[in-house]
Amino acid sequence: MGKLPKGAGEAPSRRRRKGVLSVCAALMIGAATAQAQDAFRAPEAATGRSVRAVDAPTHAMVAAANPLAAAAGRDILRAGGSAVDAAIAVQLVLNLVEPQSSGIGGGAFLLHWDQAKRSLVSLDGRETAPAAATPDRFLRPDGKPMAFMEAVVGGRAVGVPGTVRLMEEAHRRWGRLPWPRLFEPAIRLAEEGFPVSPRLNGLLGKETALKSDPRALAYFYESDGQPKAVGSLLKNPAFASTLRMIADRGADGFYSGEIAQDVIATLVGHPFSPGDMTLEDLKAYEVIERPPVCGTYRAYRICGMGPPSSGGIAVLQILGVLETQDLERMGPGADAAHWMTEAGRLAFADRALYLGDPAFVSVPTRGLLDRNYIKSRAALVRADRSMGRATPGEPPGRRAFLAPAQDGIEFGTSHISVVDRDGNAVAMTTTIEDGFGARLMTKGGFLLNNELTDFNFVPTADGKPVANRVEPGKRPRSSMAPTIAFDAFDRLYAVLGSPGGSQIIGYVAKTLVGILDWKLDPQRAVDLGNFGSRNGPTELEAGTEAEAWKTALEAKGHEVRLMEMTSGIQVILVTPAGLIGGADSRREGVAIGD
Ligand code: GLY
Secondary structure, eight states: OOSOOTTTTOOOOOTTOOOEEOHHHHHHHTTOHHHHHHHHHSHHHHTTOOEEOOOSOBSSEEEESSHHHHHHHHHHHHTTOOHHHHHHHHHHHHHHHSTTTOOTTSEEEEEEEETTTTEEEEEEEOOBOOTTOOTTTTBOTTSOBOOHHHHHSSSTTOOBOOHHHHHHHHHHHHOOSOGGGGGHHHHHHHHHOEEOOHHHHHHHHHOSGGGGSHHHHHHHBOTTSOBOOTTOEEOOHHHHHHHHHHHHHTTHHHHSSHHHHHHHHHHHTOSSSOOOOOHHHHHTOOOEEEOOEEEEETTEEEEEOOTTBSHHHHHHHHHHHHTTSOHHHHOSSHHHHHHHHHHHHHHHHHHHHHOSOTTTSOOOHHHHTOHHHHHHHHTTOBTTBOOSSOOOOOOTTOOOOOOOOOOOOOOOOEEEEEEOTTSOEEEEEEEOSSTTTTSOBOTTSOBOOOGGGGSBSOOEETTEEOTTBOOTTOOOOBOOOOEEEEOTTSOEEEEEEOOSGGGHHHHHHHHHHHHHTSOOOHHHHHHSOOEEESSSSEEEETTSGGGGGHHHHHHTTOOEEEEOOOOOOEEEEEETTEEEEEEOTTTTOEEEEO
């Protein structure tokens, strides 16, 4: 520590990278809406693959999935706002410009580091099953589980949204600017319009279910059914009114009154999959402060989100297994990928059996992170042969449940990293679950989540309950892994996270190893080809350096699958010279600061 990481400022070497926006260009993006629109018209941005990285150290920084959102956060920091103020402004703009991923119709987890108090807090704003929900929610009349999309579309999968209450609670604790001020950038963009990004346009082009919602169809598509073109100006006055209401009334303006009635009417009125959420469910929603889960990795302390997210525990378990090896010496390559994917298998086997909402299931968090337990798991890994499929372990304090099914990949979710001038930090991972959530747009101009499909559809097996089955008032298990790392002197060192469904866990672990073991510049750590295992095949990101590891991994018995692995990692690294950021060009991420 004490020096800039080796490779800082290196140009990314992924073959598909098309260019790097300098810090100056990135800062200009946020200067005005018009300039931001230009950013999306730039030839390299039109590919959706350009890198937007800060390559000079700064002292306050925002990394987010869209340049307009990051610029809103940066402007709030410039106006004297705290890290939380900035994260809220970013979230509200993301709802508008990256509507497929997150927003006020969804939920989020937030980790906050208070530099003055040296205190780390995690807030759970996860969606909650309505009081009327029962374990057979996603079973067909014949008792068989529904197909994923059959469950997603409509009111059935909508959980009580948590994001607005979470933002209010975070602002109450750590906000500096007045609450309504944080809404100004999103209201302005909603009224004046924002340019449709390449990614939004591309995803709309692939969508079919969204078109069955008349409001979404009218908003996102032209009259001939084509998605609104890249760069065309999209205005959302209904969303501006919604934001004004919440800015004026606080979160109560969302959880009661007109907006709440509209949410219920929208999901209850769905023609073939009506929901059963009520106004009482909305009114009863609460944010929960939870102890962050922390562990050491070599000289570092790594902290993440505990249950109902599996993210923090799984990342720490993977790192715990890797700590038995000299990853630095191995460097990025097939040997490291072998160890990381075997560690992933072990973590996902435990996750499947033990993880769920701790209000409903006794999750053996301490046991799963117990050093001796993790050492015993690491001893199962052979250097020369893949274990294929891992079985769950027996951590201290365990209770037996049955393993649920494999997760799919989802395209929703977004991650926001912020560090302010005082050294306070926010890692917030935020979601409406699948891309475009439940494909339900409210009159208020925002999409509703389908988070309840993060529950396991089959509630029991062999007469035993599944930990992550649907129950009334329960929060579905998540993989979101907002992460904050501290150095050997317990100083704030890295703030990161990613979207990507259950692959989030591998994305975050890879980035941490890239930064901590391989001393990569954060942008290079993000750019490094993704790889991991969720206790199924070994997954390598197609079109990256990871492809070259296939043969060596297959020689060790790995069943390798080359695939798109569309992470959206946003990372900020704290160095003595200032902050350096990395943002994921697989989406439209940007890290900007002053
Ligand atoms: N829906 C994404 C997650 O919570 O993991």
